[in-house]
Amino acid sequence: MKNSRRNFIRTSAAFTAAVGVGATFPSAFSMAMPGAQKKIRVGAIGINGMGWADLKAILKHPDTECTALCDVDKNVLDKRKKELADEGIKPKGYGNYKDLLAAKDVDVVVIGTPDHWHCLQLIDACAAGKDVYVEKPLGNSIAECEAMVKAARKYDRIVQVGQWQRSQKHFRDAVDFVHSGKLGEIRLVKAWAYQGWMKSIPVKPDGPAPEGVDYAGWLGPAEKRPFNPNRFHFEFRWFWDYAGGLMTDWGVHMLDYALIGMKATTPRSVMASGGKFAYPDDAAETPDTLTTVFEFDDFNVQWEHANGIDGGPYGRNHGVAFIGNKGTLVLNRDGWEVIPEKDRMEAVPLQKKVDNGLDLHAVNFIEAVQQRDKSLLHCPVEAGAHIAVFSQMGNIAYRTGKKIYWDASKKNFNDSDADKLIAASYHNGYKIPVL
Template structure:
């Protein structure tokens, strides 16, 4: 049943947050659904309507047979704006009813007419909606990083597997044609033995972020629900909406934002998952009065059995390695492959005036990688095949990103044991790898 705005406001006032408990019927193990025909409509709900959540939804709606069945956000102002924006979109399923509006994601999961949820919330809110959606028998497209802790990542992988759900993580380079071409070239041995891989993000934004006083919660915002399992704090604009990424309570700065993309490409190219050790250093060197907590400058070095992986980040600087603000460089004995979102190129090594591998022109990106990624997800929802960036892929890069941040925060070299999924002999670091939920919210049981 479609709600009017007045009905939505009435329902919102009646719904109190009582804890992360699902109705009993949602906890039952969902059976694998049958393969869907291309003629069947897929009903999608968006949880978290700002920024990338909205980009993911509008991308998904470009594909035939997909309709938006619901919008959910704790900020009524954002949700009302998106409902209006949705009315203006062309290409939606003809005759589809208007989306139902919710301010509590659990009510979305109660709606049996919804097939898929997009989790476009801040990072600290990725785990619960994803796990609970899997338990409710719904497929999930969840933004990166997979979660804000290693413990949550492992739970999300377990939930997708147990309930046989299609889970696609928003690491959309995995669906980009030029990324795959560059990685295929590296894997074919054309640049010889790869001894190190560089990944980086030098972002020109964030130069000004002044400290602001706490203030009353804006009208229309369910701030207690926005905080959810995060520590209780007074409302502050700096911690809200897009700038939440600068605070450890909710995210991990550039490392879990851009690093979740670039490091993922390094792992894919080298066909590895997690490191044996990591060391990191950095600080708030460029903008010491920045109101955030995460570093504006940081380097991390990951040790793998046969190569090293480097991550570099900087806020307020746009010219990174190879004169690119972001990218991945596979450095081999015969040459270096450099790839970013615009394309890839080969930089051959030379000896005695001769290239060690043939030169070639730069290869440019073609098409929208995000649109290809959401199409891959929709196709896998229909076919029940694994998508390009399943939960396991999201988990692996998130582990790398979280380990880099933990190494920075502790100031110590960390040794990672993938068998036990723990940091060896470091109780403080292992504590940072766990989720610490504020009551009444609890980690889900899978």
């Protein structure tokens, strides 16, 4: 690799200065359990999907206990309280997350709400003196990510972002192989998510919110619209008001390792092309098909995604491929292998995963909380912000239809259309806190 890559740590300051964040590699594993000590009391906000999975993973640690749950959907809240009660766990239930943050019996907060709520809830949690495990993507805009990093630093909180591949051994082993130089000069990195199970979202009429749902609380800073089931719970991912589609949903996972492997930070330029090619008339707004190219000095990173099909590169529906002059390393959640370029190197057969990334990520978070040591975190807030911003750049290139260039000195793209998308639009009296 060229000198610019070898000197990554020293030269990554440009991106750090640009948005207050920098790429962070996973630290070495530290799995030794601390001795007997006070239980860490955990509260969870947004418990319908990954927030629930995150909480359950954290509760596997013997030094934790659940004391509080919060969800704006009382149906979900009651369901989760019953599930825990069946295990002998009886947390308090809240409909408003600020009431949970005010609780004296909560030390750590899990944030598993839709993307558009992450920023405000994380900042409020940090201000309340809570440590935070927050789902990815960290923020729903570049400006939000910057504010969240500032909040974690200002209030000196432990913040882990839920990019749990950073805690898996086979991902680390694959990156070590990439860094060894055995692949030769790497000229292209492909990252992708082909999601065959994500089907078309049929158009549905607006109507009243379900009984037990605090719809105003769900909308929060998003634009006020009539309730529509397509925009609620899991499907929120496909609407710009709340999220960024597959680019930020899966992109932050796969592109994260593309950057770690290449020791890369800010691209020289970003361009994207795609659209609703599979389901042009369905209810979703975000593209079901997208190709994005991030240009660096001596290599490109290419992102691809497609809803409704599984036929991704190398026969995998998701992954990262480091394409070198001597061979290609292909990595995903199942394992990694090396495909040689003719006879230029030896093949490496599939190295299968050997652990549970989410469980390890939860343990890593709790250990960092116990030891009050942010350096132990495998995905600290700075790392989560970096890849969230990187993915947002891909969406901004797509939404403007332009090739865009980040100006680190001005913290903008020097393009009026792109600059309008740096900060998410807040409504209903909400504003991003000034820190």
